[in-house]
Amino acid sequence: MIPAGLINDRIERIARDIVHELVLQNNVGIVVLCVLKGGYKFFADLLDKIKQLNRNSEESVPLAIDFIRLQSYKNDKSQGEIQVIGGDRLENLKGKCVLVVEDIIDTGRTMIKLKELLAKHEPECVKVASLLVKRSSRSTGYRPDFTGFEIPDEFVVGYALDYNEHFRDLSHICVISESGKKKYAV
Numbered sequence: 459m460i461p462a463g464l465i466n467d468r469i470e471r472i473a474r475d476i477v478h479e480l481v482l483q484n485n486v487g488i489v490v491l492c493v494l495k496g497g498y499k500f501f502a503d504l505l506d507k508i509k510q511l512n513r514n515s516e517e518s519v520p521l522a523i524d525f526i527r528l529q530s531y532k533n534d535k536s537q538g539e540i541q542v543i544g545g546d547r548l549e550n551l552k553g554k555c556v557l558v559v560e561d562i563i564d565t566g567r568t569m570i571k572l573k574e575l576l577a578k579h580e581p582e583c584v585k586v587a588s589l590l591v592k593r594s595s596r597s598t599g600y601r602p603d604f605t606g607f608e609i610p611d612e613f614v615v616g617y618a619l620d621y622n623e624h625f626r627d628l629s630h631i632c633v634i635s636e637s638g639k640k641k642y643a644v
């Protein structure tokens with residue numbers, strides 16, 4: 459389990475790393491791209507921290523935001539096929555530095571698919587921040603540029619992570635029990 463307080467502290471640290479690496483060393487516009495649905499909590503809290511840091515530093519860079527919805531999980535398994543369900547048209551990413559904000563990298567398929575999609579729009583650079591990275595044998599080995607926590611190969615919910623759309627509203631990140639998986643299986 460990762461309690462909300464620990465998540466908050468870790469996001470403060472990641473925000474600092476991102477501001478140093480991305481915001482201060484960039485002369486192109488930055489677009490922060492939220493990967494819905496699971497990424498929305500990390501996205502909102504991370505943006506708040508980045509804005510706080512921006513306010514305190516003399517130079518602050520305007521951050522544009524964009525959303526894309528990608529779906530591939532049913533129960534606790536990736537369906538292999540990543541569906542792109544709506545989201546902004548990504549034309550305005552051309553020449554920009556894109557910061558992708560995701561909740562978790564498990565097999566890595568979602569991120570690989572997203573990077574392919576983004577490449578078509580010729581961004582200046584793509585950096586990925588994921589709150590969680592799962593150490594799993596199913597992983598393609600993809601690693602994001604910024605990571606919150608490395609977690610063991612367990613299915614977790616809460617803080618916008620779901621199991622068939624349940625438990626996104628939990629404040630903490632918890633491992634779902636076998637009985638919970640059975641009860642909410644589709």
Ligand SMILES: O=P(O)(O)OC[C@H]1O[C@H](OP(=O)(O)OP(=O)(O)O)[C@H](O)[C@@H]1O
Pocket residue numbers: 493494495496497528529530531536560561562563564565566567568569619620
């Ligand atoms: O690395 P992967 O194995 O691809 O798994 C990670 C992705 O799967 C989940 O999304 P999901 O398909 O559950 O959609 P959701 O974000 O709407 O919950 C999660 O939010 C990541 O986007």
Ligand SMILES: Oc1ncnc2c1N=NC2
Pocket residue numbers: 531562563564565592612613614615619620621
């Ligand atoms: O542990 C997880 N919890 C929620 N959603 C996902 C997970 N792994 N890949 C997608």
Ligand SMILES: [Mg+2]
Pocket residue numbers: 493494495496497528
């Ligand atoms: Mg997702």
Ligand SMILES: [Mg+2]
Pocket residue numbers: 496531619620621622623
């Ligand atoms: Mg999900």
